[in-house]
Amino acid sequence: MAGTAAVAVTSLTMISQAQPNANPAPAAALMKIAFTVNGTPRALEIDPRTTLLDALREELHLTGTKKGCDHGQCGACTVLVGGRRINSCLTLAVMQQGAEITTIEGLGTPEQLHPLQAAFVRCDGYQCGYCTPGQICSAVAMLSEVQAGIPSHVTADLNAPAAWSEAEVRERMSGNLCRCGAYSNIFEAIQTFAGKRP
Amino acid sequence: MRPFTYERARTPAEAAAAAKRHAGAKFVAGGTNLLDLMKLEIETPTHLIDVNGLGLDTLETTPEGGLRIGALVRNTDLAADARVRRDYGVLARALLAGASGQLRNMATTAGNLLQRTRCPYFYDTNMPCNKRVPGDGCAAIGGFTRQHAVIGASDACIATHPSDMAVALRVLDATVETIGPDGATRRIPLADFHRLPGDQPQVETALAAGELITAVTLPRPVGGAHFYRKVRDRASFAFALVSVAAIVQRDGSGRVALGGVAHKPWRVEAAESEMTKGARAVVARLLAGAKPTTENAFKLKLVERVLAAVLAEAKGARG
Numbered sequence: 378m379a380g381t382a383a384v385a386v387t388s389l390t391m392i393s394q395a396q397p398n399a400n401p402a403p404a405a406a407l408m409k410i411a412f413t414v415n416g417t418p419r420a421l422e423i424d425p426r427t428t429l430l431d432a433l434r435e436e437l438h439l440t441g442t443k444k445g446c447d448h449g450q451c452g453a454c455t456v457l458v459g460g461r462r463i464n465s466c467l468t469l470a471v472m473q474q475g476a477e478i479t480t481i482e483g484l485g486t487p488e489q490l491h492p493l494q495a496a497f498v499r500c501d502g503y504q505c506g507y508c509t510p511g512q513i514c515s516a517v518a519m520l521s522e523v524q525a526g527i528p529s530h531v532t533a534d535l536n537a538p539a540a541w542s543e544a545e546v547r548e549r550m551s552g553n554l555c556r557c558g559a560y561s562n563i564f565e566a567i568q569t570f571a572g573k574r575p
Numbered sequence: 576m577r578p579f580t581y582e583r584a585r586t587p588a589e590a591a592a593a594a595k596r597h598a599g600a601k602f603v604a605g606g607t608n609l610l611d612l613m614k615l616e617i618e619t620p621t622h623l624i625d626v627n628g629l630g631l632d633t634l635e636t637t638p639e640g641g642l643r644i645g646a647l648v649r650n651t652d653l654a655a656d657a658r659v660r661r662d663y664g665v666l667a668r669a670l671l672a673g674a675s676g677q678l679r680n681m682a683t684t685a686g687n688l689l690q691r692t693r694c695p696y697f698y699d700t701n702m703p704c705n706k707r708v709p710g711d712g713c714a715a716i717g718g719f720t721r722q723h724a725v726i727g728a729s730d731a732c733i734a735t736h737p738s739d740m741a742v743a744l745r746v747l748d749a750t751v752e753t754i755g756p757d758g759a760t761r762r763i764p765l766a767d768f769h770r771l772p773g774d775q776p777q778v779e780t781a782l783a784a785g786e787l788i789t790a791v792t793l794p795r796p797v798g799g800a801h802f803y804r805k806v807r808d809r810a811s812f813a814f815a816l817v818s819v820a821a822i823v824q825r826d827g828s829g830r831v832a833l834g835g836v837a838h839k840p841w842r843v844e845a846a847e848s849e850m851t852k853g854a855r856a857v858v859a860r861l862l863a864g865a866k867p868t869t870e871n872a873f874k875l876k877l878v879e880r881v882l883a884a885v886l887a888e889a890k891g892a893r894g
Contacts, residue, residue: 406580408581424578425579425580425581425623426576426578426579428610447614448611448614449607449611449675449677449678452675452677455677461651461680462676462677462680463677463680463681464607464677464678464681466610467605467606467607467610467611467678467681468606468610468681469581469603469606469610469623471581471625472603472606472625472627474583515676515677518676519676522651522676525655526655527651527654527655528654528655528660528667528671529671530668530671530672530811532671535660535661535664535667535668536660536661547811548810548811549676550676551675551676551810551811551812552674552675552676552677552678552812553675
């Protein structure tokens, strides 16, 4: 333990000494960007390094979209851009000039839940809830992909529409991790919602 | 993430010229790999050229009856195209076997080809890596090598190429179209596009500085039964341990390429003369000279078994 502490102290010293030179380049100039979020036009002046995720959370204070891994591996940051689901952590805000973005706040409100949100509540499709906004945004777009006839890895016949199955839903939702392991109830919620569709 | 300047290019020629002007520039399209690596400061471009506005996002039939895929066609849209599903099933299957729905919606055809390796030692900036810092050494050699290359590696690098799509494009004899900073265009067969590591593992493709991919073209369809069989540690959303892309004709002849075994999609055309003799005969020539480690030697047997399963399924389908 003593050895570990000594190493830790040394590392900290090194970091504090190194810091003045850690980022030798000057801070990037701010850039102007405009897009629509949940139907409302938004204009920002931001560092080009800002991801769409950080712009939504830190600049627009739409904190429903969650930062999980920040590397496209967990899906907690899933939002819709032009109706398509993407990982908002892996795109820069400046790359979304003119885009129409929908976050969980644009799908439903506490007073008026989106039917899929209501299904998550009814089916207990979560435990801690951190992945839930991403799961719901992802599932809404996933069902549009099924309707558009887009095949998946488990679709048996590439030239026929995919049949509805648990395997299809699980495969198509594999980009959204739930560390509480609420997958069976997430599937129930999605199926409940999809079954209600005309 | 290191600071950078940013611009949106309006034409392919303008994008290529901008890359020539800025020594530390990178093109960004989907961003799914580049931004991941920029956050880790493995990629440190000083200038980003956003090519999303170039319009290279259409699929068109070529005069020869093939398919020209714009560089910016997203993986989802390519896999969903009716012509790809009907005539190039191996490509649709490979695309759908990769990444997640969200990532496929962002990732582009050109960007998929330019993916960097997922070698964990490349990703860990505390470890030496000749790809990140040429001459730095390779921590993977002598390290944990279950995922690494079994053939075509070097003393400098044993990383694999992570793309599924590229393996299918290799078996389909695809060609990469580019434009250079001087406006000149050229066509690079996919066979020559990715490089083996040699003593310069940081040089991964045949692209010159500032050269921009504009399209990938496929020859006219060759028929046959199409397969993309991927073996991985999870059933979904994981990179391949090995993958087999194959097209098998009614007489049992065909083509095969492998993913997960080398620094590039692995295909040896001469091995395909053995297709009618079975998987063992094909793999004996396809992976001749393989130098696996004790941790990844299983890949040789796995490739043979996966190909055997593919050939059995093709035979069963023929009746």
